[in-house]
Amino acid sequence: MNIFPPKDVFTKFxxxxxxxxxxxxxxxxxxHFLWEYLLLIANSINIWWVAISYLGCIVGGMVILWVNQRVSHxxxxxxxxxxxxxxxxxxxWVSEPWIIIVGLFLLxxxxxxxxxxxxTQLSPAFPDPKYNGRVNGLGYATMNFLILLLILMDFFPSKLPITIMMGVFTGGTLLLAWVGRHDANITKQHQFKVKLFLANPLTSNRLIIAFFWGFFLTLPFYAAINLILHHSFSWNxxxxxITVFVTIATTSLPNGLLLDKLGRKKVMLFGIxxxxxxFFVLFLPISDMVLEILFPVILGIGTTLFLTSNSLIFIEFTEKHHLRDYFTIxxxxxxxxxxxxxxxxxxxEDLYLDDPIYLTxxxxxxxxxxxxxxxxxxxTLPKKEELDWKNAIQRIYIMYQSGVPIYSQMIKSSTVLTAQQENMTEELLSGTLVTVSSILDEISRSQRPLKVIKREELSILIENCQNVLMVVxxxxELSKIREKMQVFLQEFVDFFEDALRLEVTNQTVFxxxxxxxxxxxxxxW
Known part of the structure; x- marks a missing residue:
């Protein structure tokens, strides 16, 4: 059993x-969830000023929605x-309160x-929903181990080590992004239309989930830091x-397996x-020594479950050509x-600092x-038969509506066919002209657009676009295959627009x- 998708899915760039x-x-x-708090605490500024950074996120997102249509990705x-x-x-390197507050807004x-x-740039990292949870978990594990490195650097008395590390991270990211830009395989983004977005009946539900995504990540962290600052716990x-982020880093990968087994929704609900x-554990009759481990561990595991499932479900239910703008929203x-x-x-604050049960x-x-x-x-985790859609495909065939073939390809599949299916497939593929003639004949006799032809244990799926037919x-018959046929055929027609307009029949062109x-x-993807 493969744990992760093949390594050769991506080029090195x-x-x-x-x-x-x-x-x-x-x-x-x-x-958002650590350094801004520590910056405020270190300069004796009330931590509720962290909200100014979140206000900046709202303004920045609104501005970039307009800029996205006019400036390169x-x-x-x-x-x-x-x-x-x-x-x-x-x-x-600054300690002036007003500069810090302005800086938080700019962040x-x-x-x-x-x-x-x-x-949008990250989306190709999720090539198959069968593995997406594990890929997502691996990504978050990597991120949080990097965070632990940055946290340890930040504990140095001198500010120089963390400054150098931040410079390396920032410069390195920009260099990697620029070098890898040509092979990034990013789907061309469609122009954002507010009416189209709001007309989607699922939009309101998704926006509420996005709200809870931010809310449930922020309130527990904010309240926990506040409690630690105002109470005389034996732990600082x-x-x-460190305990919270070690927990997130070490549980992200196992959580990825849960996402691929239980589904995104269940894991998200467990996390919330x-x-x-x-905060209920603060009332348990246990020693501070146990509490200093138990409380941040539970908070860390809950964060892992909720954070990873949320980001994944948003990547999976957002149309690829709208990722940039929809994710901004x-x-x-x-x-x-x-x-x-x-x-x-x-x-x-006054209530839960006095008695945390109110927060619970x-x-x-x-x-x-x-x-x-x-x-x-x-x-967004498909059913098992949908996850195995690739095993169902045997051959792709493209032709003009007049019946002239222009492209065909056998799909190598791990499907084990019965002897009857193998014989039947060979007959169909060797008799291409007979098959094409049969398909065209059934299309012409059908009173409505023909989408599928059943031939004993084989299904022939049909999609058309302009003057081109695609047959698989x-x-x-699986809905996932139908969905991919529609997207593929539109890209095929766009790519070979000139040749198709002239009805070129030379197959080498295609x-x-x-x-x-x-x-x-x-x-x-």
């Missing part, structure tokens, strides 16, 4: 592009991420600017931070439940949730609301279609 996104995500994650990433890293480094502004393009903030119940709603988490934490009650109530919303969302021989077949029918 694609790997560079993907790793650049991992580092960018690392700095974004540690910024990589220019946006390099400018926003470069500024993000530069501001981080600068804030390490949010620039972070909100590159999130959409970062996830540094111990808490653990985050909601984490989801991040705006996530920032609204983060801002709301700080506001609620500040509002309830509030979180459990919100957990029930989140459960209702998430339960109405489609599970499969062992069973040989480059092999790359399109490779893209759509050998890999999930």
């Amino acid at each position: 694609q790997w560079l592009s993907i790793f650049a996104c991992l580092i960018a995500g690392t700095l974004l994650w540690i910024s 990589y220019i946006i990433f390099i400018l926003c991420y470069g500024a993000f890293g530069g501001i981080h480094i600068a804030l390490k 949010g502004l620039t972070g909100g600017g590159f999130v959409g393009v970062m996830f 903030l540094n111990q808490f931070i 439940g653990m985050l909601s119940m984490a 989801y991040y705006i709603l996530m920032a609204v949730g983060m801002f709301g988490g700080v506001v609620l934490g500040l509002t309830l 009650v509030v979180l459990l109530f919100l957990f029930l609301i989140a459960t209702i919303v998430i339960s109405q969302t489609d599970e 021989f499969t062992s069973e 040989l480059p279609a092999k790359k399109l077949v490779q893209k759509h029918f050998f890999y999930y």
Whole structure:
């Protein structure tokens, strides 16, 4: 059994592009949920000022939605991420409160600017839903081990080591992204249309989940840091931070297996439940020595379950050609949730600092609301037969509607066919002209567009676009194959537009279609 997808799915330059996104995500994650708090604490500024960074995320996302339509993908990433890293480094060396607060807003502004393009650039790292949970888990494990490295560097008395490391991370990310840009295999993004986005009946549900994504990641962290600062625990903030991130780093990969076995929704709900119940352990009759491990471990596991499942489900249910803009919108709603988490934490501060059970009650109530919303969302982990769609495909065939063939390709499959199926397949493929004639005849006799022809144990799926027919021989009719046929055929027609308009019949002209077949029918994305 393969644990991960084949290593040769990507070129070495694609790997560079993907790793650049991992580092960018690392700095974004540690910024919003750790360094901004530590910066405020170190300069004796109330931690609720972290909300100004989340406000910057909202503004930055709104601005970039307009810029996305006018500026190159990589220019946006390099400018926003470069500024993000530069501001981080600068804030390490300042102590003036007003400069720090302005810097936090700018961090949010620039972070909100590159999130959409970062996830678009990262999306090819998820080639197959069968493995996506594990790939996602591996990515988050890598990110959080890098975070642990940065945390240890930040504990040095001198600011120089962490400044150098931040410079290396920022410069290295920009270099990797630029070098790998040509092989990144990013789907061309469609122009964003507000009406089209809002017209989707699933939009409101997804926006609410995005809000909870930010809210449930922020409120527990904000409240936990507040409790540690105001209570005389035997353990300090540094111990808490290291324990939380060690937990996230070590549980991310096993959690990836859970995502691929149980599904994204169940893991997400388990995560919210653990985050909601984490503060309950503060009431257990146990020693501080046990509590200093148990509390951050539960918080860390809950964060792992919730964070990884959320990001994955958003990547999987967002159309590839809308990833950049839709993810920017989801991040705006996530920032609204983060801002709301700080506001609620500040509002309830007197209550939960006196008795943390109040926070548990509030979180459990919100957990029930989140459960209702998430339960109405489609599970993005397909059923087993859909996961194995590639094994069902036997041959792809493309022709003009007049019946003239222009391209065909056998798909190497691991499917074990019966002797009857093998004989039948050979007969169909050797008698290509007879098959084409039969298909055209059935299409002409059908009163409505013919989509499938059943031949004993074989299904012949049909899609058309303009003057081109695409025919796929499969062992069973699956919606995933139909979906990929539609996307492939549109790209085929766009790519060979001139040749198709002239109705060129020389099949060598269409040989480059092999790359399109490779893209759509050998890999999930």
